[in-house]
Amino acid sequence: xxxxxSHILVCGGSSCTxxxxxxxxxxxxxxxxxxxxxxxxxxxxxxxFGLCAQGPNIVIYPEGANYFRVKVEDVKEIVEEHLVKGxxxxxxxxxxxxxxxTNEDYSANSIEFFAxxxxxxxxxxxxxxxxxxEEYIAYDGYQALGKVxxxxxxxxxxxxxxxxxxxGRGGGGFPTGLKWSFAAGNEAPKKYxxxxxxxxxxxAFMDRSILEGDPHSIIEAMAIAAYAIGSDEGAVYxxxxxxxxxxxxxxxxxxxxKLGLIGKDIFGTGFNFxxxxxxxxxxxxxxxETALMTSIEGHRGEPRPRPPFPAAKGLWQSPTVLNNVETYxxxxxxxxxGAEWFSNIGTERSKGTKVFAISGKIKNTGLLEVPMxxxxxxxxxxxxxxxxxxxxxxxxxxxxPSGGCIPASLIDTPIDYDSLVALGSIMGSGGLxxxxxxxxxxxxxxxxxxxxxxESCGKCPPCRIGTKRMLEILxxxxxGKGEEGDIEKLEILANSIRMSSLCGxxxxxxxxxxxxxxxxxxxxxxxxxxxxxxAKVCKEMLKYIVIDDKCKFCGICAKNCPTNAISGEPKxxxxxxxxxxxxxxxxxxxxxxxxxxxx
Amino acid sequence: MADxxxxxxxxxxxxxxxxxxxxxxxxxxxxxxxxPVLHEVQEVYGYLPxxxxxxxxxxxxxxxxxxxxxxxxxxxFSLKPKGKFRVSVCMGTACYVKGSQEVMLMVKEALGIDVGxxxxxxxxxxxxxxxIGACGLAPVVMVNDDVHGKLRAEDxxxxxxxxxx
Numbered sequence: 022x023x024x025x026x027s028h029i030l031v032c033g034g035s036s037c038t039x040x041x042x043x044x045x046x047x048x049x050x051x052x053x054x055x056x057x058x059x060x061x062x063x064x065x066x067x068x069x070f071g072l073c074a075q076g077p078n079i080v081i082y083p084e085g086a087n088y089f090r091v092k093v094e095d096v097k098e099i100v101e102e103h104l105v106k107g108x109x110x111x112x113x114x115x116x117x118x119x120x121x122x123t124n125e126d127y128s129a130n131s132i133e134f135f136a137x138x139x140x141x142x143x144x145x146x147x148x149x150x151x152x153x154x155e156e157y158i159a160y161d162g163y164q165a166l167g168k169v170x171x172x173x174x175x176x177x178x179x180x181x182x183x184x185x186x187x188x189g190r191g192g193g194g195f196p197t198g199l200k201w202s203f204a205a206g207n208e209a210p211k212k213y214x215x216x217x218x219x220x221x222x223x224x225a226f227m228d229r230s231i232l233e234g235d236p237h238s239i240i241e242a243m244a245i246a247a248y249a250i251g252s253d254e255g256a257v258y259x260x261x262x263x264x265x266x267x268x269x270x271x272x273x274x275x276x277x278x279k280l281g282l283i284g285k286d287i288f289g290t291g292f293n294f295x296x297x298x299x300x301x302x303x304x305x306x307x308x309x310e311t312a313l314m315t316s317i318e319g320h321r322g323e324p325r326p327r328p329p330f331p332a333a334k335g336l337w338q339s340p341t342v343l344n345n346v347e348t349y350x351x352x353x354x355x356x357x358x359g360a361e362w363f364s365n366i367g368t369e370r371s372k373g374t375k376v377f378a379i380s381g382k383i384k385n386t387g388l389l390e391v392p393m394x395x396x397x398x399x400x401x402x403x404x405x406x407x408x409x410x411x412x413x414x415x416x417x418x419x420x421x422p423s424g425g426c427i428p429a430s431l432i433d434t435p436i437d438y439d440s441l442v443a444l445g446s447i448m449g450s451g452g453l454x455x456x457x458x459x460x461x462x463x464x465x466x467x468x469x470x471x472x473x474x475x476e477s478c479g480k481c482p483p484c485r486i487g488t489k490r491m492l493e494i495l496x497x498x499x500x501g502k503g504e505e506g507d508i509e510k511l512e513i514l515a516n517s518i519r520m521s522s523l524c525g526x527x528x529x530x531x532x533x534x535x536x537x538x539x540x541x542x543x544x545x546x547x548x549x550x551x552x553x554x555x556a557k558v559c560k561e562m563l564k565y566i567v568i569d570d571k572c573k574f575c576g577i578c579a580k581n582c583p584t585n586a587i588s589g590e591p592k593x594x595x596x597x598x599x600x601x602x603x604x605x606x607x608x609x610x611x612x613x614x615x616x617x618x619x620x
Numbered sequence: 621m622a623d624x625x626x627x628x629x630x631x632x633x634x635x636x637x638x639x640x641x642x643x644x645x646x647x648x649x650x651x652x653x654x655x656p657v658l659h660e661v662q663e664v665y666g667y668l669p670x671x672x673x674x675x676x677x678x679x680x681x682x683x684x685x686x687x688x689x690x691x692x693x694x695x696x697f698s699l700k701p702k703g704k705f706r707v708s709v710c711m712g713t714a715c716y717v718k719g720s721q722e723v724m725l726m727v728k729e730a731l732g733i734d735v736g737x738x739x740x741x742x743x744x745x746x747x748x749x750x751x752i753g754a755c756g757l758a759p760v761v762m763v764n765d766d767v768h769g770k771l772r773a774e775d776x777x778x779x780x781x782x783x784x785x
Contacts, residue, residue, distance in 0.1 A: 223713040300659055380714035603725065
């Protein structure tokens, strides 16, 4: 094996790849060659580091120097300064964090964003090359599978997972060990183990990052689950919109097969496990367990009534266990470190850690993992750096279209399954969208309803018709045509849909409306009675106008207006023709004198 | 509802027919083969016109109505041809709270087409998508496989010029 004096880890997650991390790797290769270092320094493409807002990210070991916002043009300097002369390129270190003025510590732990996290599911993301099974094995990979197959009975595995307190990370929070025990208890000639990687929540990218950064952990965990329930076949249902994740998972499956870590007679124990990938095709409802199985069977992804539950009759009518990506990612660590280790992390009823994809109006957009029970304030302000541009924090949305909005007054709520439900939201899969004073809560509720209306499969009437009626009322309210009684109608509809829908999608679809009504009812009332949108988002209720005193007659607004709605001449303030204006806001952003305002 | 037979011709090129046969052969023993077949066949033809759906139904022994039902259920499958450059504006939550509605408005203006349409010269087609997971770069627009991030409404006009050349 070749030894290298230095390693350059370059983030190959989706966000950084979009910011040219592939070209950065190529540039490193060519500059290393030019300096004759190709046998001394190795470039490794890893999964997501987490700090997507500051990407592309790279880390150079042994120093552990974290460089951010690296451009292709910076590579030459990094090679010549850091790798040839041994001098840290200070201008690319993190700025604005607590290490700003110290020159000694530039490791991940000196950065607030990383220092306060606890990584179990993400432990290998950004650390190993996901396309090389040897690196996963070097980080204890497949040891848990070995331990399970050679020293434990299936019942002991289930008992251990039960004891750990691990609950499903996909949304429902069902105890994983219990789920496995149901499927194990159902005798059948064939059983299946499935992984839900159809991460459809807009704004959630935890599962994608794990698949991209540490695909073997999922394969290993699924093999463990298969052994525990007595299955020999599994499938990962993954979004077709995640090409990098699909590719790396396929590479990982092929490598594991080649080494005999999945396939026939694993570790000579007689245990067989075969794994394949099934591509989703863009339907949010397929994240629901029975819809996912119907989709794998080749049909429209419509949910089935439960019972029978998948543990009794799942895929192809056989007992099936379905867990999501993050849940599986915890399993090998629980097996290796023990149930007690895991259950000591977190809160009374929510054990372990949770990964969040934090985005929206937040400084450090990215991926982070914290122990359950961490407060929203710690996550938003201490780890993710707070709200940019001096704006005020207004609400945090968790759980995607099935979740709700948590207002600023409840920011000290500890994040766990039960406290989020008590607030009218849900943990969901871990999307955390931060909103500031410029976001209109009625508009956000409408946004989620648009989503559910589009994604409702149409099988049951409460969801198919009810969500559409709710959306119509919200459209009425946001376009300034709301009437007295509309808010009450929304509430009645919301509660009926919640109680009578067939699957989780419909049952939770009203949550964004109910939670915003609970905490931001005054904003709804303003829209209905005063025809006012305080965040100045709802277009029908606002006008773009030129402030005469501020206008310097430069004509930039008129030049940029896509509909030629702005006219003017020298020395006369410009005027916006409200009939032609499409309210795109371009004039406002382009005006150098802040002379255009929304009213 | 538009007549589904209106979209697409009646047969593909010999090369497309050959690849079609290969895909059917590859999946003939797979359970639940319809969706993977649709994915791969769409790669071959660019979209799934009526005659292709009919051929798939006949080859797999699945009623045409069911094939059409599955095709129209999933957003990944398209009944209409796509442009040489597939523009897709992310309307996921992270992009939405950062102004993707304005971006969408400007994209429609710049391309002169609505969502689901293809420009007359066949160069651009426009779709909205739900989260491509590049939330760190929100709001984003994808053109084929290129991700353009941190866009502002005023960036849009210039965005497409390099594809027009």
